[in-house]
Amino acid sequence: MNASVLPPVRIRSLANANANTNTNTNTNTHANTHANANATATAAAMRLLPSEPLDHQAHRAIYGDLPRLDPGHIMAAAERSGLSGQGGAAFPAYRKMAAVREAARRARRRPVVVANGSEGEPASAKDKALLWHAPHLVLDGVALAAAAIGADRAFLAVEGGHGLRRYLVETNRQRPSSAVPVTIVEVPSRFLSGQESALVSFLDGGPALPRFQSRPVFEQGVGGDPTLVQNVETLAHLALIARHGPAWYRSGAATSLFTVRYADSTPTVVEAAPGTPLQHLTGAVSGQAILVGGYHGTWLPLEPAARSGREAGAGIRAITGDTSVSAEALGVPLGAGLLAVLPHDRCGLVETASILRYLALESAGQCGPCLNGLPRMAAAFGELARPTPRSDLQQIRDDLSRWAGLVTGRGACRHPDGTARLARSALITFAAEADAHSRGRCRACARPPMLPTATPATSQSTVTD
Numbered sequence: 219m220n221a222s223v224l225p226p227v228r229i230r231s232l233a234n235a236n237a238n239t240n241t242n243t244n245t246n247t248h249a250n251t252h253a254n255a256n257a258t259a260t261a262a263a264m265r266l267l268p269s270e271p272l273d274h275q276a277h278r279a280i281y282g283d284l285p286r287l288d289p290g291h292i293m294a295a296a297e298r299s300g301l302s303g304q305g306g307a308a309f310p311a312y313r314k315m316a317a318v319r320e321a322a323r324r325a326r327r328r329p330v331v332v333a334n335g336s337e338g339e340p341a342s343a344k345d346k347a348l349l350w351h352a353p354h355l356v357l358d359g360v361a362l363a364a365a366a367i368g369a370d371r372a373f374l375a376v377e378g379g380h381g382l383r384r385y386l387v388e389t390n391r392q393r394p395s396s397a398v399p400v401t402i403v404e405v406p407s408r409f410l411s412g413q414e415s416a417l418v419s420f421l422d423g424g425p426a427l428p429r430f431q432s433r434p435v436f437e438q439g440v441g442g443d444p445t446l447v448q449n450v451e452t453l454a455h456l457a458l459i460a461r462h463g464p465a466w467y468r469s470g471a472a473t474s475l476f477t478v479r480y481a482d483s484t485p486t487v488v489e490a491a492p493g494t495p496l497q498h499l500t501g502a503v504s505g506q507a508i509l510v511g512g513y514h515g516t517w518l519p520l521e522p523a524a525r526s527g528r529e530a531g532a533g534i535r536a537i538t539g540d541t542s543v544s545a546e547a548l549g550v551p552l553g554a555g556l557l558a559v560l561p562h563d564r565c566g567l568v569e570t571a572s573i574l575r576y577l578a579l580e581s582a583g584q585c586g587p588c589l590n591g592l593p594r595m596a597a598a599f600g601e602l603a604r605p606t607p608r609s610d611l612q613q614i615r616d617d618l619s620r621w622a623g624l625v626t627g628r629g630a631c632r633h634p635d636g637t638a639r640l641a642r643s644a645l646i647t648f649a650a651e652a653d654a655h656s657r658g659r660c661r662a663c664a665r666p667p668m669l670p671t672a673t674p675a676t677s678q679s680t681v682t683d
């Protein structure tokens with residue numbers, strides 16, 4: 219396996235910490251060694267990210283063969299596990315699978331599975347890390363999803379520029395001839411490429427841009443067939459659920475993947491169970507705010523324990539290093555699993571203005587909200603980010619709030635909604651900074667933005683376990 223084409227990323231696992239650090243008081247060394255080896259093997263079989271990339275033989279040695287399950291069992295396991303999508307919207311996987319299967323039955327067509335590994339979000343690295351390290355877990359998930367809905371073909375879409383396609387084509391060849399052929403496709407490296415109708419358009423020979431269509435992708439997708447688009451991490455979860463059961467998944471033992479970023483350091487993909495305290499994921503880093511979810515996500519104030527839960531406004535609560543990483547505890551969606559800590563020496567307004575500009579430029583400009591609303595919002599945030607004495611601060615704030623309301627729910631896809639969410643949260647979380655800027659003051663504006671607004675150049679990856 220050639221790791222030299224991976225984007226720069228570190229990998230850390232907090233999975234199965236108990237099993238891994240099992241301390242046995244038994245004095246029988248041989249029995250201890252055996253018990254520890256068993257515990258380690260069991261723990262490894264429950265992880266999404268092995269410590270090194272696995273070929274098919276190594277994958278089977280760790281995870282075992284994929285159980286032969288009939289469609290009814292797979293659907294029941296998906297439903298009982300409560301598995302939800304890991305690509306951003308957290309939609310229940312079972313409901314989508316059932317809807318595709320039903321649409322195909324009604325239309326008398328064979329459905330299609332699309333595994334979404336596009337990861338167009340420049341700050342995110344978890345899907346690429348998963349595809350490099352556990353490609354067979356994802357391909358097992360594709361096989362299960364295809365069997366469950368009765369699909370006769372599948373696609374695995376990955377972002378171009380990382381050598382992933384070639385690697386996955388080789389990986390796919392190691393597998394026994396599957397009932398459902400999987401075609402590996404490289405999509406352009408753009409924020410919008412991973413939106414589900416953009417993927418369908420691209421697979422049908424069109425541009426990788428969201429498509430205007432009267433019927434949703436689950437009814438009319440690739441080649442007009444009902445199509446199940448599922449994030450690659452969601453499919454890897456399905457492969458673990460098939461092996462360990464829905465009760466195991468629901469028990470809280472199952473993990474998810476997060477991309478953790480801090481200042482300019484190399485991003486770390488962390489595997490952790492729900493409810494893990496934030497500081498376990500981010501390490502001993504301090505900061506003033508955290509971006510949760512991704513560029514369609516939410517800025518939250520990060521504060522000392524004494525100020526935990528402070529209402530910053532409009533449902534945004536201050537969090538601390540002790541806050542559990544779950545949508546419930548944070549009060550906001552986890553989106554695509556990005557956790558970006560903003561250090562004290564950076565400006566959240568500069569950071570947000572840079573992201574908004576990027577999102578406005580990335581939009582296809584096909585609908586009103588993206589054509590008019592997003593560029594205006596980006597320009598207004600650019601003004602807020604500039605420390606200069608001004609008397610029109612309240613006007614800029616009012617304009618931004620109004621535009622955020624106007625674009626939400628008005629596009630052919632959710633790009634404007636996500637962009638508006640980010641802008642609204644920044645207005646609240648960085649309200650004091652906006653006041654200071656309007657008096658011409660800023661402690662941190664000299665530094666360039668830390669969050670990337672283009673796909674990083676490829677280079678070496680490091681694994682730390």
Ligand SMILES: Cc1cc2nc3c(=O)[nH]c(=O)nc-3n(C[C@H](O)[C@H](O)[C@H](O)COP(=O)(O)O)c2cc1C
Nearest residue numbers: 303304305334336337338412413414448449452632
């Ligand atoms: C602008 C935009 C970009 C998106 N990019 C991605 C992406 O890169 N990867 C992804 O899995 N989902 C992405 N999504 C979500 C997909 O449209 C789709 O909901 C998802 O792949 C479904 O998988 P899941 O239910 O397993 O999360 C994007 C959505 C929008 C609106």
Ligand code: SF4
Nearest residue numbers: 582584585588629631
């Ligand atoms: S809302 Fe924006 S990104 Fe989505 S389809 Fe319309 S123009 Fe394109």
